[in-house]
Amino acid sequence: MITTKGLTKVYRSQGREVRALDDVDLHVRQGEVFGVVGTSGAGKSTLIRCVNLLERPTSGTVTVDGVELTALSGSEQRAGRDLRAARQRIGMVFQHFNLLSSRTVQQNVELPLEITGLDRRERRRKAAELLDLVGLADKARSHPSQLSGGQKQRVGIARALAGDPKVLLSDEATSALDPETTRSILELLRELNQQLGLTVLLITHEMDVIKSVCDSAALMRGGKVVESGQLTDLLSDGHSRIARDLFPLGDFGTRDPERTVLEITFQGDAPAQPFVSQLARTYQIDINILGAAVETIAGRLVGRMRVELPGSHTDNVVPIGYLRQQGLQVDVLDPSNGAAA
Amino acid sequence: MTWDQMQELMWPATWETLGMVGIAGLATLLVGLPVGLLLVLTDKGGLLQNLPVSRVLGAVVNVGRSIPFVILIVAVIPFTKLVMGTSLGWQAASVPLAIGAIPFFARLVETSVREVDGGLVEALKSMGAGTGTIVRKTLLPEALPSLVASATTTVIALIGYSAMAGTVGGGGLGSLAITYGYLRFETAFMWVIVAEIVVIVTAIQLLGDFAARRLSHRGDYRSPLSFFRSATAKPDATEEDLLSSR
Structure with missing residues (x-):
């Protein structure tokens, strides 16, 4: 137009x-x-x-x-x-x-x-x-x-x-x-x-x-x-500045290479699944929630959550794969600069 | 001098003054308004931006406003004779009066029109309005209360000018005050005439303010020239207006 x-x-x-x-x-x-x-x-x-x-x-x-x-x-x-x-x-x-x-x-x-x-x-x-x-x-x-x-x-x-x-x-x-x-x-x-x-x-x-x-x-x-x-x-684009500004989750705290910080974005029906507890139970890991927000954007329910898992990125390949299988958008944050890797 | 004698002289002089101010005022409105508008429209960033026209017009207006009025009256005598056939009498006096007041009013119009919010012009443009429409539908109606106040000030200044025109054969109240009051030492008569001028000026100011207030729907309207209201309380207000207009 x-x-x-x-x-x-x-x-x-x-x-x-x-x-x-x-x-x-x-x-x-x-x-x-x-x-x-x-x-x-x-x-x-x-x-x-x-x-x-x-x-x-x-x-x-x-x-x-x-x-x-x-x-x-x-x-x-x-x-x-x-x-x-x-x-x-x-x-x-x-x-x-x-x-x-x-x-x-x-x-x-x-x-x-x-x-x-x-x-x-x-x-x-x-x-x-x-x-x-x-x-x-x-x-x-x-x-x-x-x-x-x-x-x-x-x-x-x-x-x-x-x-x-x-x-x-x-x-x-x-x-x-x-x-x-x-x-x-x-x-x-x-x-x-x-x-x-x-x-x-x-x-x-x-x-x-x-x-x-x-x-x-x-x-x-x-x-x-x-x-x-x-x-x-x-x-659903982890690199989006707009999306980041729509969900200001703040600084993600730890810079420890032995821990992995994920940003999980979900839309539509996804939040109905209790994926955090499923993940914790399935892989026996402790999940630390750093921040979360749920908003209605363009008429759709959209949420973003920042969680911290123990172990480095390579240690967590399997749980991350699990989350992606659930239809979630998962971005691994690079601890050196806070941007999505 | 008795009151009856005074009245006999005052009434014709009053009509002469009102006559020359009326004619000159009308001519001033008719010419000054477009000139003032053109000053705004042709200026840098204006709707009809044209810098040569703007500069020439501005220079003419400035020159017009710089010439002392007494000299202007004498200087335009040939032109006055051309238009009126004579340079004497109140009809003839209205010619230099108009020429003196047009640049003054044009500047006031310019200021009034400039005060109209540029956002309104933009809004009109966004509706697809051309320059003529913008002037007719926005600039003039929005500036109207301020224009009325400017016209009021101009008419009052004209009354002041008219006293001067009177001394060079124009007749009217100013001439009467000088020839009888000053030259024949009838001081009391002079002050009676001054008082009459004060009454006329005050009446015009009040009328102008009333009209401006009625026309304004902004709710916060204060005459930008409201200081003239306090000035009219002083007997020599008309002379002051004249000086401040220079």
Whole structure:
């Protein structure tokens, strides 16, 4: 649905060059919620703003719903008619909501429809329908200054949906909200994704957001995408930074070469098996649990556990084989640096 | 001088002042608003970025604001004659008044429009709006309370300018205060006229503030020019406005 190829954005100021985006290839499939995560300054914001060409990339292409936006004519000052039409098919919500204070909630939602030239009655009907969808039908006549942050973002979402977009871009939409409001806004996004088949590309610096709504994720650092894929795939990959950040199990303590530290990841039905006690009984070994977490990610129960077995790696080949036979993902941690070997 | 005599002189002069301020004010709004908008739009990073236009426009506005008003009145006499057929009378005085106030108002418009959150412009762009739509649907409506406050300040400054225009044949209250009050030593009459100007200025300020507050839905609106409200409590406020506008 959204594809970027070799997307690069270079800012020049006072003779210095800053590569905000460096050769970014991203692929967002239709109907999925795709999260881009990274610290501030990693280039996430530039990336999402390049998707609807609010920023013009220095090089590379952006294709949304089969239309190559970067090929459309018009510079930033005189954005071409085609580009403007394409933007009407892409909704966007912002961290600071960006609602017009001079307009009521209803009028704010009608704004994009005024731009597309819909007649007054149709605008009213559509705006009322959208406000109902986001649960703010009773606030239609209020002004944004009278709303809470969460309500403002709901208006922002209703406004973004006014043009019946297939794609919704969310630029840190929940970063200015408290945790509870964040949860309700994310639930709304998830509902819209499922009810309307909306493809959502969101950027965030919070791993929790990825955990609670995303099907796929990409990790950005220094303008590059260092990792991306579906969460279920990333989680079964012991080398995944995203998976590691989703399950912060902390430092694993011992550096003793005579002990083996394993990271066990399980998905779906696997946790139903009492594999730890089975392992202990079958091989007569003492198992030390260093850390564990179970989460629901992308609608699936996923867990990760870090355990310590006596003896070196070679001593434990058989128990590890047993665990893998049970359908578990097992990674042996290298005691020298803490990364999966 | 009796009260009746004073009134006989004051009413026509009041209408002359209101007349020249009215015409000049209207012309200032009509020209100053687009000029102020252009200053924002053509500036670096603006929607219609055009640095040559921006620099020329900025220079013209600065020059306009630098010329002392008394000199401006004399300097534009040929132009005034061309437009009005004469350089005398309150109608003629409205020409230099407008020319003096346009750059002043344009700068205030520029500041008001710049205060509109850039995120709103971005939101409009993301909806596929062009520059004209962004100006009509966001920049102007969002800046409206501030624009009204700017217009109020400009009109009050114009009343101050009009006193000066009066001394060079423009008529009006300023001219009356100088010719009778100052030159004929009718000090009491002079202060009566000053008091009348204070009343007019205060009324305009209150009206402007009221309108700005009504138009603002932000809930936290305070006139950025609210210090003028305290300034109007002083009898020589109009002169002060004039000086601070330079």
